[in-house]
Amino acid sequence: MAHALIFDSGVGGLSVAEEIRKLLPELRLSYVADDAFRPYGEKPEAALRARLPRLLTELSLMLDPDIIVIACNTASTTALSEIRAALDVPVIGVVPAIKPAAGLSRTKTIAVLGTPGTVRRKYVDDLIDKFASDCHVILQGSVNLVDEAERKLGGQPVSLEMVKGEIAPIFAGRRGMDVDAVVLACTHFPLLKDELKSCVNQTVFWIDSGEAIAKRVESVLADMVLTKRAKPPVIDTAFLIGPDASDMRKRAFAKFGFEKVVGLMP
Numbered sequence: 001m002a003h004a005l006i007f008d009s010g011v012g013g014l015s016v017a018e019e020i021r022k023l024l025p026e027l028r029l030s031y032v033a034d035d036a037f038r039p040y041g042e043k044p045e046a047a048l049r050a051r052l053p054r055l056l057t058e059l060s061l062m063l064d065p066d067i068i069v070i071a072c073n074t075a076s077t078t079a080l081s082e083i084r085a086a087l088d089v090p091v092i093g094v095v096p097a098i099k100p101a102a103g104l105s106r107t108k109t110i111a112v113l114g115t116p117g118t119v120r121r122k123y124v125d126d127l128i129d130k131f132a133s134d135c136h137v138i139l140q141g142s143v144n145l146v147d148e149a150e151r152k153l154g155g156q157p158v159s160l161e162m163v164k165g166e167i168a169p170i171f172a173g174r175r176g177m178d179v180d181a182v183v184l185a186c187t188h189f190p191l192l193k194d195e196l197k198s199c200v201n202q203t204v205f206w207i208d209s210g211e212a213i214a215k216r217v218e219s220v221l222a223d224m225v226l227t228k229r230a231k232p233p234v235i236d237t238a239f240l241i242g243p244d245a246s247d248m249r250k251r252a253f254a255k256f257g258f259e260k261v262v263g264l265m266p
């Protein structure tokens with residue numbers, strides 16, 4: 001049985017883990033949330049580039065995965081090549097689903113809703129140039145939605161007023177009425193899809209990368225010769241870097257199949 005390590009700054013990667021589990025139920029999953037350094041979306045690029053290759057190297061040595069999924073758009077658009085260079089296992093990065101959004105949009109007006117860091121990255125500009133040059137693209141960054149997704153999975157009520165306020169600029173501008181596809185360019189945001197949908201009056205495709213990433217994991221694993229066998233116990237485990245998690249938070253991980261939750265010192 002192969003073993004994948006899924007990494008994010010917090011609970012966002014669970015939206016990716018869910019898709020991977022659906023497609024590859026036999027795959028053993030470990031999850032790491034870098035709670036100590038969240039939110040990534042507000043951190044300087046240099047700080048993320050310094051932290052992530054080192055941290056992922058340590059985690060890879062500790063957990064010995066066959067494949068790593070950086071289930072974080074901010075980390076991937078900032079430091080994917082540095083992380084890959086530091087590791088000798090295949091690394092799959094989650095980046096904004098701009099290509100499918102441009103393909104689905106009839107009005108050729110799309111929005112990219114990510115963290116403030118992601119929507120500023122050159123990586124995203126390059127994706128737009130490559131796959132959405134025929135589209136008008138509205139970039140919207142939000143860190144409050146990251147916090148809101150964290151709160152939701154910690155058992156707190158979501159403020160629809162807040163969600164509405166965070167996405168209002170997408171639909172309020174001159175081209176707002178035309179937006180028919182929104183890229184959920186942060187893995188936390190699919191966890192708020194119902195709330196996002198309920199805050200918008202027009203018909204919109206909400207597009208994330210989860211399913212495509214699951215397919216990518218499947219094809220990379222299919223090409224690998226796996227000699228290692230998972231040693232018991234093979235309980236899917238979540239490792240949380242930082243302060244001890246609340247019981248609600250632990251239950252949220254359990255709902256996504258991570259029955260064991262372990263704290264790691266930063």
Ligand code: DGL
Nearest residue numbers: 012039040041073074187
């Ligand atoms: N889940 C992360 C992403 O996909 C970001 C959350 C954060 O800002 O820490 O970008």
